[in-house]
Amino acid sequence: MFKLPNLPYDYDALGKYISKDIMYLHHSKHHQSYVDKLNAAVTGVSDIQGKSLEGLISDLDAIPANIQTAVRNHGGGHYNHSLFWQWMSPDGGGEPSGDLALVIINKYGSFQAFVDEFSAKSLAVFGSGWVWLQPDMQIISTANQDTPIMQGLEAPLLGLDVWEHAYYLDYKNKRDDYIAAWWNVVNWDFVASRLTK
């Protein structure tokens, strides 16, 4: 059975940037629902028992057709959110350093140019989805709870949830304000740890 991971900080830890109300709803309700519905889908399906979450969602063709959509949506939701909590920190924000800073600047010219492009792509997602920084420094987006490893791509270094549930309580329809605030909590140490893997 899959389990909801604990947040690595308190619900109110991200302060004015992402409120306690949003964090509580997003983690304890939305993420919990992905976990519950994933478990409901895979329970009793013998030929996929023992597979890891990554194993399930990176090979959707191997999932029985009647639960493939559920595993895609809820497995993707569980995977994406389990990472998303770690991509934020009350000690986050600022700029990356070391090798991560070098590869970003090598690709985009400056850290700010990277932020601008990632933000523009996040604003441009129509409807619900995610925006990702990949290990090859490409910025890509996916719809719904799709995730790069479903598409045969590498696991993302960084990702931003642009579903309305991620920001509506605090920011209403102003996704651009949410994106601007989110940079203040990005956990660059965690992003850098994924680059070196």
Ligand code: MN
């Ligand atoms: Mn979400």
